[in-house]
Amino acid sequence: MHTKPTFTSYDDMRANYCLDCPDDFNFAYDVLDAKNPDQPAMIHVDDTGTRRDLDFGFFQQTSHRLANALLARGVGPGDRVMLILYRRVEYWTAMLALHRIGAVPIPSPSLLTAKDITQRVNYARITTIICEDSITARVDAALPDCPGLGLRIQVDGSPAEGWLDFEAIMAQAAPQCPRTKATPGGNDPLVIFFSSGTTGLPKMVLHNHKYPYSHYTTAAVWHDLTPSDIHLTLSDTGWGKSVWGKFYGQWMADAVVFVWDFRGKFDADALLRIIADNRITTFCAPPTVYRFLVREDLAKYDLSALRHCTTAGELLNDSVYHAWHKALGMPIYEGYGQTETTLQVATFKFMTPKPGSIGKPVPGWNIALLDEAGQPVPQGEEGEICINIDSPVLGLFDNYMDEPEKTASVKFDGWYHTGDKAWADEDGYLWFMGRTDDLIKSSGYRIGPFEVESALVAHDAVVEAAVTGVPDEVRGQIVKATVVLSAGYQGSDELTKTLQTFVRELTAPYKYPRIIEYVPELPKTISGKIKRKEIREADLQKYAN
The missing domain is CATH 3.40.50.12780 (ANL, N-terminal domain)
Structure with missing residues (x-):
């Protein structure tokens, strides 16, 4: 095609x-x-291993x-x-x-x-x-x-x-x-x-029916697919990400879609064996999956067919990027989009990845970072990721079905407002900060949760972390981390001090979590996204004066 x-x-x-x-x-x-009817389209492996x-x-x-x-x-x-x-x-x-x-x-x-x-x-x-x-x-x-x-x-x-x-x-x-x-x-x-x-x-x-066409960029350019590739995107078909990586663009690029229909809890060892045994060449998964994969002994698996890796859905932690690169000799290229869009910002293989950056705007997406007055922000300052809609944008959603008021609340004045915040560096790379509601305002600073979370999960003791703001009379808000610990670690005052020192060494000192709470699991949506709002609401009661 x-x-x-x-x-x-x-x-x-x-x-x-x-x-x-x-x-x-x-x-x-x-x-x-x-x-061509005889052209390979899919390799499917079910939960019993039947291919x-x-x-x-x-x-x-x-x-x-x-x-x-x-x-x-x-x-x-x-x-x-x-x-x-x-x-x-x-x-x-x-x-x-x-x-x-x-x-x-x-x-x-x-x-x-x-x-x-x-x-x-x-x-x-x-x-x-x-x-x-x-x-x-x-x-x-x-x-x-x-x-x-x-x-x-x-x-x-x-x-x-x-x-x-x-x-x-x-x-x-x-x-x-x-x-x-x-x-x-x-x-x-x-x-x-x-x-x-x-x-x-x-x-x-x-x-609308033009939506699949935009995913050609996802597959041919971001996933770097050719007709000889076998591509695995680890996503359930109940979510938009499945058509990003298991369907439209991959077939337009003439690649073979690999589908692993596993049931139950994700298992890192099983996934690595699937990649090795089926000679997967390109792979895409959320950062959480990579975080579990790098905790395995990657040298045990024959991953020699794997040549290109991508990630989206949340921010990739620096430590995970470097661990993967060290073990396999290849970077992980980040991308950004929403259910409402296709790939709109990405790092491609002809760009130098900056770990933690989502990359640069994809051609066809006229993106600006706007302040609350709808004006572009200076380089280095945070703004809302907005897409110009003065002319039709291939891959952008039509509307929120049956809800014109909700559509009008995000599409107005010639822009689609994503509700996500980012800042741009001197090279034009965008750095994602989080949802507008997730930003923490402390002592005049605005702190995005992802940088602090990334620092925390770089420590061996931490599997997952959710960073939120807790009301404080002096600072307005203080940073709080809700943490899931790795096996063999127990929450204690000593560990809290260790993690606080660790974060201070990796980020600006004012960003470290002044409160750390240890929990067995984080509250999440059924798509696996952290419910920070639920944590914030619980904290309002817990820490109310």
């Missing part, structure tokens, strides 16, 4: 790289159906048939379809089938409870659900309170009462779902992601 772009520098990329998406673009027809090698012909055939099966049962343009499928092959088939007919998939995480399902089904007005057999009991428990939920399709196992069998309805369907004048594309609705809100119901982020 594209000739892989090559660049000598960031300036070369800025000057010469531009994506021009067709007005009626539909990924299923324009990308998938254009592939399947699938070509594009498999996804062409199954998605055409499922599209017809859904049409025959009344699913059509605009209908909202919840998918809860872990990392099963059927997820890709279902997404592609829905893209063909204009129904709107809502990928959802497997951790949803019956209550969560009830809330989301009613909130999003979902009419159809496709899920694995292990989820059906939760859906059935929610069903009495979901009057709009009609069609239920089960993957695997004997269908429960009221459920249709995924494979059976496909087998009965016609093999071709041809493109017509009514086929959706371009600016038509494509997919809804629930954003991982830390309080209340998350927002419904709507992307």
